[in-house]
Amino acid sequence: MNFEVIGTGHYAPENVVTNDDLAKFLDTSDEWISTRVGVRERRVCTTETTAELAYRASKNALEMAGTNPEELDLILCATISADDASPSLACNLQKLLGAECPAMDLNAACSGFIYMLETAAGFFARGTAKKVLVVGAERMSRLLNWNDRSTCVIFGDGAGAMVLSAGSSYLASKIYAKGNTDVIRIPHPQGMSPFYKNESEEPFVLMNGQETFKFAVNAMTKDVQEVIEKAGLTQEDIAYVIPHQANLRIIDSAKRKLSIPPERFCSNIERYGNTSAASIPILVDELNRDGKFKDNDKLVLCSFGGGLSSAACVLEWKCR
């Protein structure tokens, strides 16, 4: 026993920031950003909190699922940009929803959403939850150095959610981590302890682009093959690959190494940028609402990012 997806939702802040908007204060251009990263515009919060993004995405997913917040047995949030160190994003969201169930966050950076699906699968396997809300929500704009043209052009804000109910859709999965602080790191603010002696760092995204690219392509290629094999399927059986939207070039490179037909790889990075843990549920919701999924379609979700971490799973889609 694991779960099936009974509702999806997403929400992104209204403020659209185009590459040309960025070129007004950064030495960059639409041409550079769109060919190196694949992003044309992203959404950036002006007044919305991460919890509000999560709340609106969750409302959309709950509505599709025909589920009231009071029916939820568990709220799981994947994020690295919660509004508060405490309460967790999940508790902030629970308050907004008026739900009455345990709620917790998980940090596996961009891989967080699939890590949370894996966590949810454990609760379903033990029979301790009937309805679970899983959310990926990020306000990456808070964690960026807006003077650094090599990183701030990549990311965006947004949230995606899924409502899960008992079922058997989660066919196979893999979660992976390889502790590393050189490739991707976002330091926390140092605080103000008069006793702490280490030099303070700016609390913004630090990234070695080339090494990130290498890890991402290798992880995606390997994880996708592994979960398909674990599920007893072949690459030809996969209806859609829904990868973390980090950089279009990563997806293109992995695409060439896999034998799944290229048109089955999905992407919306052009409009959202990299929304970290939110990217997969946002994309799944857009495809779902577009009516792209047929009953029993085999979907591969895969992600990679800070940690370093990576994760992938095969979902058998159920139309309702």
Place this chain on the structure above:
Amino acid sequence: MVFEKLAALVADHLGCEVEKITKETTFESLGIDSLDTVEMVMELEEELGITIALEEKMATVGELAAYIESLTA
């Protein structure tokens, strides 16, 4: 030896004659950006069975080849 392999990869990537690539050719003049370079380095890693950490930017095909050679020596 690494240079010949790298030049062949670059030529293959661009769909041009391998003779056009010299040690002095810059990646920039070929329109090859940092992510294209990583993709080629990844192919070389597989072929040579080594891990190549890209710490600094290499401007020319010859520089990158010499760097990789120093790792295999």
